[in-house]
Amino acid sequence: MKAIFFILSILIVLFCASCGSLKYGTYGSPNIEQTLLNDNTFVVNEYSKDATYGYTQENPIMVGSQGGSGPLNERRFLNALTGPNGEPITYKRLGSCCAFKTKNGMFDNGGLLDKYEIAHKGLDEPIILYINMYDSDILKIPVGFEKK
Numbered sequence: 001m002k003a004i005f006f007i008l009s010i011l012i013v014l015f016c017a018s019c020g021s022l023k024y025g026t027y028g029s030p031n032i033e034q035t036l037l038n039d040n041t042f043v044v045n046e047y048s049k050d051a052t053y054g055y056t057q058e059n060p061i062m063v064g065s066q067g068g069s070g071p072l073n074e075r076r077f078l079n080a081l082t083g084p085n086g087e088p089i090t091y092k093r094l095g096s097c098c099a100f101k102t103k104n105g106m107f108d109n110g111g112l113l114d115k116y117e118i119a120h121k122g123l124d125e126p127i128i129l130y131i132n133m134y135d136s137d138i139l140k141i142p143v144g145f146e147k148k
Helices: 002-019 070-078
Strands: 036-038 089-101 110-120 127-132
Touching: 070 089, 070 110, 070 127, 089 127
Parallel strands: none
Antiparallel strands: 089 110, 110 127
């Protein structure tokens, strides 16, 4: 029993460290309807001028879950992006982090951000993007990317 408690304690500490802290953030719980280009891709026409958009947990990309599941909407957003010169991107979900409050959350008005590793030809190191699948706001193309 002590071993199980010890392992659970270690897992909680690791989770907290991966998020930076367990302090709840909030993103205002917006709920903007997204437009689909096709079943697998959102229409994203606006470019962000904010270098932190998507790159920090304080300013995640908010894809929401309407019109499908949240994870599907995360992929729909990423499928709308290319590298800065039109290079195809690849992406891999790294996991969830960064607890926050939202009225759109499934449990106790809370949610977690998902972290994605993005790569494309010519990129020295992968880019990490933070995506909120509970709240939906106007989608923008992050700095360093182009629309497909």
